[in-house]
Amino acid sequence: MSGVELCVEARLRAGFFELDAAFAARPGVTVLFGPSASGKTLTLRAVAGLERVSDGSIRRDGAVLDAPGAAFVAPRERRTGYAPQDAALWPHRSAREHLSPFCDAARAEELLRVVGLSAHAGRRPARLSGGERQRLALARAVAHGPEVLLLDEPFAALDDAARRAMGDLVRAEAARGAIVLFVTHDREEALRLGDAFVLYDAGRAREGTLDPPPPEG
């Protein structure tokens, strides 16, 4: 478990927005915390290999995944799992078929049970609610046992009970040894799930600590 480390020291660019990111993440849940449009999604996409760094590098266990001038490691080689903000489900495939390319039938059924979609295994995304879609996106991201799990506001459409259940799944992945990058702007959720924090502010992303919200009353 030790020794696996994801190291981001890079500038990322999207249009006119530039992010200066410097952090390392280890097995466990690393929360990426900050307001909207601060570069959290951009970070996940760069780690996944869907965006290129304009400067600096992204490294895993010392091996360079992306750096200007170095050989670019393609997304499929990075052993990542990705649940984007809008789920990005495949409209022509049923819930079960979202998992079948990644694991065997037994594990797929188990996962569907864990995320509470067993009853809807044969349904296509159009017939799933917003919350059910997010849960399916999460299931797809963990189905192949990735080393790096990239989750972009994965619980936004879920009620409290579902959030806790899915939170347990995420923690289980972290316990398995995955590096989880968890994007959220919900402070309570961040504190509940996070082992480490990367704070996004004014174009910078740095490791830090998160203060609990002020007490009520």
Added chain:
Amino acid sequence: MTPLSVSLRVVALALVFVIPIGGALGLLLARGRGALRSVVDALVLIPLVLPPSVVGYLLLVLFGRQGAIGGALERALGVRLVFSTAGAALATASVALPLMAKGAEAAFARVDHALEEVAFANGLRPLATFRLVTLPLALPGLGVAVTLAAVRALGEFGATLTFAGYVPDRTGTAPLEVYFAMQLGDDARALRISLVLVAVSIVAALLLRAWGKAGARA
């Protein structure tokens, strides 16, 4: 052989090449960038903007016995394309390819790239992503492209006549036979063949509507 059976053979032979090549070119046009894509785009459009008889003439220059490619084909394989079914198929394929390529480009471009990205980022190889995500979602649009290419192939006249010539059993497709029947004053025959072509057009129009609806639902 009836004109319809000649037409079917020529169109089928042409589509065997047009569908995969046009599909691949469409994918390149939809996903590619830079100089190569622009060059392919320009080349693909040429048979579309030229009059068919000019396309036939250019084919004659290239693939006739005196042509660079035609001469080589004859020396190497003993193949003579002019006055053959293969030649008619080549002429037909030349005019149908742009429709398949541009139609396929539109079909692939319509596939939300985010759906492919999430596949890559979850570890699927490009070939698996194409098979499981891109192709099924592009299928209704590809159906439209194939239908358009097929009806263009069926109606092809100018390039076929100029390049492959008129040999009733080998290059005498339905459109050519209508023309020559008319030339001889055989109106009954011209009308018969024309009505069959009209029937095929109606079927094609219905197919296009069905593909279009399937595409809207996806």
Added chain:
Amino acid sequence: MKRGGLAAASVVSMLVSCKPSPQTLTVGAAISLKESMSSIAADYEKAHGKHLELVFGASGELASQMRRGAPFDLLCTAGDEPLLADDAEVRCTMARNTLVLVRRKGAPQPAPSWGSLAEAPPSFRLAIGLTPQVPAGVYAEQALHALGSWDTLHDKLVRGTNVRHVLDLVARGEADAGIVYATDVPIRSDVESLGEVPERARTKVAYPLYLARAASPESRALADYLCGPEAVRVLVAHGFLPP
């Protein structure tokens, strides 16, 4: 509104003015007459101040068009066109012609000949005109039948849509040899003649001049000229035989 009306009126007048004036005569001619008829027409226009509109094509196709009402005043075909019986009458025979065997200049030896055609190899291709709409094709078939070569040759035939197309097929090498009129050979520098059709297979290639039954006096005058000695002189100069 007013400007739109003016535009519409000018478009209509443009379309109307495209109809040939009464001074224009429309003459259709077999394509083998292209050079000679153009020359004769130029002479006539200069001498009589009329405008002649010439249309060239395969005789059968032109006859078919005239039958359907195309406004030909005169039609010179390379053979009899019985289709025209209701619409026109033959005024005279303008000229005669002979068939020759041709091939591409510079093609490898040995050259084929009328006599060797029957023994041609399976890959041999002989170009003649489409039948029945191209008279040169009909004459060629008659000649091949008369020579006794038809049985072995008929599946080696490839067809041109008119006799100049046959010439082109030979010049391009798509056909190893072709049968055209003697008058067609000088047209292209890249074909050579392999001799006239043998005496025993010679068919009468004649060019009748058809005059539309509802012909105007101007058309009749032109028909007389075309049947007369000045026209024959030009035709003979182009290689035709006198009628």
